[in-house]
Amino acid sequence: MKTSPVDFKKLRADFPILSRKVNGRSLVYLDSAATSQKPKQVIESISNYYKNNNANVHRGIHTLSVEATEMYEAARRKVADFVGVNDAAEIVFVRNATEALNLIAYSWGRLNISKGDEIVVTVAEHHSNFVPWQQLAIENGAILKIVPILDDGSLDEEAFKKAITKKTKLVSFFHVSNVLGTINDVRRLSTIVHRQSSKAIVVIDGAQAVPHMPVDIGKIGCDFYVFTGHKILGPTGIGVLWGKRELLEVMPPFMFGGEMISKVSLNKSTWNELPWKFEAGTPDIAGAVGLGAAVDCLNKIGMENVRKHEIELVDYAIKRLSKVDDVTIYGPKDVKKRGGVVAFNVGQVHAHDVASILDEQGIAIRSGHHCAQPLVDFLGIKSAARASFYVYSTKEDVDRLVEGVLKVKEVFKVK
């Protein structure tokens, strides 16, 4: 990976949307944790694919089909390399991280979780890594255990260790929290799980990690790892499930149809090889091509550089926002221990009102419960505002945010 300095300001020219105005002001996009903006390289790769190569994959003899198949599979190889996976057949393309987690819950979960088994998650999970396990536990009579977080926003590791018993079958946790920004030491946590329960598998929600830092899945020691394409400069509609081959091999398909079969007779069917067993129907070919282009962009920047850039921005944002009276910032204070999100509240003002006033100034942030209601309840708040950064974010964006927050205080007369 490159470690040479990157001109992040210059990079902004690759993102056409950043030159637009919102409510008369130049756009300040601070909602990248929801979805990232797309560089022209990604947009053009999709457009070029449709203009020049479009065909269905894996079934045609004609030239276009061969080209489309090559492009689709090349994207898989790129994604595998990007996250440190040797065997590209372990990379399953799905719609998003949510679908990846549901695939595990339906396929692995329904096969392996039974009455009295224990599933462990944390209180800070996104709903997509919470509800599938909650529902699986309800359906199969398993017990869902929820590990709390500490006051500083970090995972309560003692409680985590205690929660894992011989009955634990599945443990799922975030790599980076979408609200607090907390970075979990996923390698250590995976080791703890496997040491304490030989039967337990580890699932990691990497949706907020893969966009922002180097991730080497092969070195984590987990069993499944999921992330989504649209948060890493890629298009919406394409996500990634990585699973250990030996687990994927024995798992039943999640969906049936074309592409995923090997042989179909009137009474029975056999399944295609990995990863196609889990890719029923025509996949998002253009999405995969776009994702491949996004990976190229990030490789060119270098994920170490992305991480450094975001540490600088988060540090700057926290320093500036904490100087504003009545602003509460959530999550770890140490920027080395947090990803590119800063959640905050302004006095007693509801986050939606904060977001509305910022929007009037052309600043896009997220507000609400961030699809993490258990966490928001745990923190004893109703909602929070969240600014999140990416490669195109600048210190000037942070300055505009602070200016916007001061406007919120003015409108709501927060003293």
Next chain:
Amino acid sequence: MDMYREEILDHWQNPQNFGVIGDADLVIEQVNPLCGDEVTFYFKIDDGKVKDARFTGSGCAISIASASILSENIRNKKISALSKITGKDVLKLIGGKVAPARLKCAFLALEAVKKLDISH
């Protein structure tokens, strides 16, 4: 900043009819699942009319202000008239311009109030 007129902010800071009616004839809860805002309305009903309406809940300035304004507006109104209140009426009552993304906040209380006719 049309959305946050003085009147809206006043209602947010000092909502009218904020509280519980212990011996309410009807209690209606309404949640906005998108943002988690919630409002609970308590009604005293007499002779087919709303004698008293109070509410509790948590939410943004827009949803609290609209609940506050609506709670005043429906007092002594016939229950049968409540289902006729439209979103437009609510927007007129709260007076300001509400951004499209915030209409759900503005209508949260209305959704609760409209249920009164069905539940009663």
